[in-house]
Amino acid sequence: xxxxPAEPPRRRRPALGGLPRLALLLPTLVITALCFVIxxxxxxxxxxGTVNEVNFDVYFGWTTQNYHDFTSTxxxxxxxxxxxxxxxxxxxxxxxxxxxxxxISRQPPRAQQLLLVAVIVPFWTSFIVRTYAWVDLLQNLGxxxxxxxxxxxxxHIDILYTPYSIAIGILYSYLPLMILPIYVSLExxxxxxxxxxxxxxxxxxRQFRRVVLPHAVPGxxxxxxxxGVPALGEYVIPEILGGGKTLMAGNLxxxxxxxxxxxxxxxxxxxxxxxxxxxxxxxxxxxxPAVEAQ
Amino acid sequence: xxxxxHPVAAPLSLLILLFMWVPLIVVAVNSFNTQxxxxxxxxxxxxxxxxxxxxxxxxxxxxxxxxxxxxSSVLSLFVAVTGALWWRRASPKAxxxxxxxxxxxxxxxxxxxxxxxxxxFLKIHFSLGLTAIVIGHTVWNSAYAALIVQARMAGLxxxxxxxxxxxxxxxxRAFRRxxxxxxxxxxxxxxLLAFTFSFDDVVTSVFLQxxxxxxLPVVILGMIRFRITPEINAIGLLVMLFTVTxxxxxxxxxxxxxxxxxxxxxxxxxxxxx
Amino acid sequence: MTEHDALIDPLTxxxxxxxxxxxxxxxxxxxxxxxxxxSGSSSSSAGSSNVIAGQAILSNYPGWMGKHNxxxxxxxxxxxxxxxxxxxxxxxxxxxxxxxSRQYDFLLxxxxxxxxxxxxxxxxxxxxxxxPNIQNISEKFRKAYPWGxxxxxxxxxxxxxxxxxxxxxxxxxxxxxxxxxxxxxQTVFIxxxxxxxxxxxxxxxxxxxxxxxxxxxxxxxxxxxxKPDLKAxxxxxxxxxxxxxxxxxxxxxxxxxxxxQQKNDKIKWVLPDExxxxxxxxxxxxxxxxxxxxxxxxLNFLATPPQYADFVNTTGTAYMMPTATPxxxxxxxxxxxxxxxxxxxxxxxxxxxxxxxxTTLWSNTWTAIKAA
Numbered sequence: 022x023x024x025x026p027a028e029p030p031r032r033r034r035p036a037l038g039g040l041p042r043l044a045l046l047l048p049t050l051v052i053t054a055l056c057f058v059i060x061x062x063x064x065x066x067x068x069x070g071t072v073n074e075v076n077f078d079v080y081f082g083w084t085t086q087n088y089h090d091f092t093s094t095x096x097x098x099x100x101x102x103x104x105x106x107x108x109x110x111x112x113x114x115x116x117x118x119x120x121x122x123x124x125i126s127r128q129p130p131r132a133q134q135l136l137l138v139a140v141i142v143p144f145w146t147s148f149i150v151r152t153y154a155w156v157d158l159l160q161n162l163g164x165x166x167x168x169x170x171x172x173x174x175x176x177h178i179d180i181l182y183t184p185y186s187i188a189i190g191i192l193y194s195y196l197p198l199m200i201l202p203i204y205v206s207l208e209x210x211x212x213x214x215x216x217x218x219x220x221x222x223x224x225x226x227r228q229f230r231r232v233v234l235p236h237a238v239p240g241x242x243x244x245x246x247x248x249g250v251p252a253l254g255e256y257v258i259p260e261i262l263g264g265g266k267t268l269m270a271g272n273l274x275x276x277x278x279x280x281x282x283x284x285x286x287x288x289x290x291x292x293x294x295x296x297x298x299x300x301x302x303x304x305x306x307x308x309x310p311a312v313e314a315q
Numbered sequence: 316x317x318x319x320x321h322p323v324a325a326p327l328s329l330l331i332l333l334f335m336w337v338p339l340i341v342v343a344v345n346s347f348n349t350q351x352x353x354x355x356x357x358x359x360x361x362x363x364x365x366x367x368x369x370x371x372x373x374x375x376x377x378x379x380x381x382x383x384x385x386x387s388s389v390l391s392l393f394v395a396v397t398g399a400l401w402w403r404r405a406s407p408k409a410x411x412x413x414x415x416x417x418x419x420x421x422x423x424x425x426x427x428x429x430x431x432x433x434x435x436f437l438k439i440h441f442s443l444g445l446t447a448i449v450i451g452h453t454v455w456n457s458a459y460a461a462l463i464v465q466a467r468m469a470g471l472x473x474x475x476x477x478x479x480x481x482x483x484x485x486x487x488r489a490f491r492r493x494x495x496x497x498x499x500x501x502x503x504x505x506x507l508l509a510f511t512f513s514f515d516d517v518v519t520s521v522f523l524q525x526x527x528x529x530x531l532p533v534v535i536l537g538m539i540r541f542r543i544t545p546e547i548n549a550i551g552l553l554v555m556l557f558t559v560t561x562x563x564x565x566x567x568x569x570x571x572x573x574x575x576x577x578x579x580x581x582x583x584x585x586x587x588x589x
Numbered sequence: 590m591t592e593h594d595a596l597i598d599p600l601t602x603x604x605x606x607x608x609x610x611x612x613x614x615x616x617x618x619x620x621x622x623x624x625x626x627x628s629g630s631s632s633s634s635a636g637s638s639n640v641i642a643g644q645a646i647l648s649n650y651p652g653w654m655g656k657h658n659x660x661x662x663x664x665x666x667x668x669x670x671x672x673x674x675x676x677x678x679x680x681x682x683x684x685x686x687x688x689x690s691r692q693y694d695f696l697l698x699x700x701x702x703x704x705x706x707x708x709x710x711x712x713x714x715x716x717x718x719x720x721p722n723i724q725n726i727s728e729k730f731r732k733a734y735p736w737g738x739x740x741x742x743x744x745x746x747x748x749x750x751x752x753x754x755x756x757x758x759x760x761x762x763x764x765x766x767x768x769x770x771x772x773x774x775q776t777v778f779i780x781x782x783x784x785x786x787x788x789x790x791x792x793x794x795x796x797x798x799x800x801x802x803x804x805x806x807x808x809x810x811x812x813x814x815x816k817p818d819l820k821a822x823x824x825x826x827x828x829x830x831x832x833x834x835x836x837x838x839x840x841x842x843x844x845x846x847x848x849x850q851q852k853n854d855k856i857k858w859v860l861p862d863e864x865x866x867x868x869x870x871x872x873x874x875x876x877x878x879x880x881x882x883x884x885x886x887x888l889n890f891l892a893t894p895p896q897y898a899d900f901v902n903t904t905g906t907a908y909m910m911p912t913a914t915p916x917x918x919x920x921x922x923x924x925x926x927x928x929x930x931x932x933x934x935x936x937x938x939x940x941x942x943x944x945x946x947x948t949t950l951w952s953n954t955w956t957a958i959k960a961a
Contacts, residue, residue, distance in 0.1 A: 049398040124324040148517075151338050208500055
């Protein structure tokens with residue numbers, strides 16, 4: 022028998038057949054450093070500038086006025102309302118999304134693909150067209166209203182143009198975003214694990230808690246972030262389904278850039294939102310080891 | 316009792332599926348409505364479909380949007396996968412920064428980012444148009460894709476790939492058979508997501524389109540601002556049918572190429588022996 | 590917008606120019622090309638002063654031009670032509686940026702935007718000696734729009750279904766405000782600053798161009814007071830609910846109501862006693878455009894009855910040239926809602942540019958109303 026081959030000299034193994042690891046990072050660097058961080062820097066600089074309201078020139082005078090303007094009670098009230106609406110909608114989305122993702126993950130592979138496609142296909146119709154479809158659905162004298170009245174409801178459902186219809190619209194638009202990451206996490210659970218747990222006498226609830234939940238956590242967190250944060254900045258849905266009666270943070274922000282032309286103030290708003298959310302992320306990461314250990 | 320039967324999840328999931336599809340049904344039904352303002356049912360007509368079909372702006376818009384969506388998805392996946400591969404052997408500090416950048420890209424409101432990128436492109440005299448839009452889309456699409464791929468990557472043991480290498484597989488083969496195939500569901504899902512986002516995007520597209528042809532959502536928006544008619548519903552439906560057809564063809568092609576079968580199964584250690 | 594749609598619904602021009610509150614997704618990038626000011630439209634100049642030559646670029650609302658206007662103009666001046674770029678834009682910020690960007694030679698722009706562009710020194714005033722046909726346009730419009738050729742306007746009045754409000758008769762904004770709480774959830778307001786608050790100014794007896802903070806504060810209170818009883822603030826298909834009765838009363842534009850009446854003749858239009866505000870728009874030339882000769886020739890050409898009638902018949906707008914009436918379609922010219930009689934015009938106040946402070950005041954007031 023030949024002697025075993027000598028060990029190759031110990032050095033850090035490249036991640037993929039010879040490519041230095043930095044090369045793997047390059048695409049990300051280009052996309053983030055060049056096309057994201059730099060524009061962000063521009064926004065940060067703008068937030069300290071002033072705008073000429075007549076011709077929309079932006080001057081850089083290093084003022085903090087924009088941030089002061091932001092703290093008026095008017096805006097804080099709007100922000101609070103947005104946060105509450107987004108948060109509650111995100112949580113509902115998480116519950117529904119989890120149920121559906123779990124159900125998909127327990128199907129045979131063919132069925133899984135079919136269900137995934139069934140979830141995505143409606144979203145190839147154009148977001149605006151779908152949202153206006155909800156106007157038709159939710160309006161008084163619309164199909165749901167008539168159905169409810171047929172079941173005995175007195176009066177009308179009065180859902181359209183209220184915060185509830187905004188919530189439904191957001192829930193609807195973001196549900197696939199919640200389902201997909203959770204599905205991806207749950208899909209890798211080996212079905213044998215369920216059988217093993219059952220064989221060991223675990224109750225269905227226990228199986229769920231010990232097998233499913235731990236695997237679902239990364240996907241859930243991803244889903245909540247993917248849904249919750251953009252929901253906060255959403256302005257199209259509140260406008261179409263809210264009847265212009267519910268001002269959300271997203272409307273406020275978008276207006277600065279699209280309507281008023283007050284770029285410095287809008288930038289200050291954006292920077293504040295970003296800073297707050299990054300802080301949240303930081304805290305979340307601190308808490309994560311504790312969550313994962315469980 | 317084994318939780319393989321789902322007395323609760325099944326009916327609820329059915330309801331959820333219904334919830335997803337009901338607006339689509341409304342769009343479909345209304346697209347045949349003679350009533351222009353859709354304030355009630357006025358009678359059946361296919362007039363709107365013929366209008367939509369012959370609408371030049373819509374055709375050009377669809378073509379433009381498809382190009383953007385495909386380009387952006389592919390690029391985003393490339394960025395996401397390479398990044399995830401780097402990530403799994405990165406130091407915690409580096410990871411924190413990487414994750415932070417993903418998070419930042421997702422939380423920055425799109426309208427702010429679009430404006431910022433617009434101003435930047437102007438300053439460096441980078442011409443607006445399709446390339447600019449693709450870049451803009453890729454910035455946030457890659458973040459979503461990275462998140463999904465990473466969620467999957469987190470559960471993979473890097474030792475598997477090393478083990479395959481030790482057992483004689485070339486590094487590339489080890490990567491392909493073990494890691495890539497295990498990542499495949501995430502890649503497919505992330506790709507679909509990125510495509511869908513790009514396809515439907517209005518804000519970034521509007522800011523960065525320059526003088527180029529408008530992507531479809533922008534075209535639809537212009538029509539809606541004028542007046543909402545069933546033609547818009549007809550467009551929505553036609554577009555959906557078109558995309559479904561294209562996607563189905565892609566899936567069939569991919570499936571017959573064989574790899575879908577393997578990727579559908581949970582990546583297991585046995586795979587590296589094939 | 591296809592031609593066909595224009596034929597079916599000739600009176601369909603929504604307040605696209607005015608969609609200030611819509612989350613304005615339609616911000617066109619071309620207009621944004623302004624912020625860093627690109628170079629001007631610098632093609633070869635118009636040649637000798639006697640020949641009208643060159644191509645002038647017009648940024649216009651989609652389809653907002655007579656079917657034959659451009660072709661006929663080219664026929665008359667073979668060396669000149671107009672190229673029309675469609676921009677479904679609305680916010681003042683965006684229109685002013687379009688002036689700034691020098692991408693176009695002239696724009697469709699309303700009184701507010703042209704006023705602001707003028708204040709920012711971004712327009713080229715017309716040499717009226719080259720546009721003698723301007724005389725065909727009624728004086729009131731010319732006076733309100735001195736920067737270029739005024740083309741159309743839209744009044745904001747009231748539309749309602751008497752059968753849904755107990756056969757009450759509405760003749761004033763006052764009547765409307767009184768009925769809103771009694772029929773809670775059935776009234777629609779327009780989701781645009783100038784239209785909504787401007788009408789409220791009329792209700793309170795103020796000028797719809799006021800910049801007085803005290804008056805604006807009262808406007809804010811008046812709207813916030815009825816806000817809980819409003820159905821919604823809308824900026825597209827505003828009065829559509831009147832057709833099937835899901836809306837009982839609406840603040841709406843004249844041409845929109847004229848169209849709705851074709852679908853349901855129970856809908857009534859009211860020009861309120863206190864008066865109305867209206868937007869007024871037209872074509873204004875951008876500063877330092879090299880095509881001013883072509884622009885002036887075109888506007889002069891457009892201001893003749895046959896050409897203007899073509900414009901009105903295609904767009905379906907309320908019009909401003911009495912001499913063109915015989916050439917305009919009956920559905921427009923015979924419609925009391927749309928005809929510019931002196932009595933109607935006496936009660937109409939056109940929007941003006943409010944100045945930097947005034948604009949900020951209105952903007953803040955609107956935000957406060959929406960946030961309430």
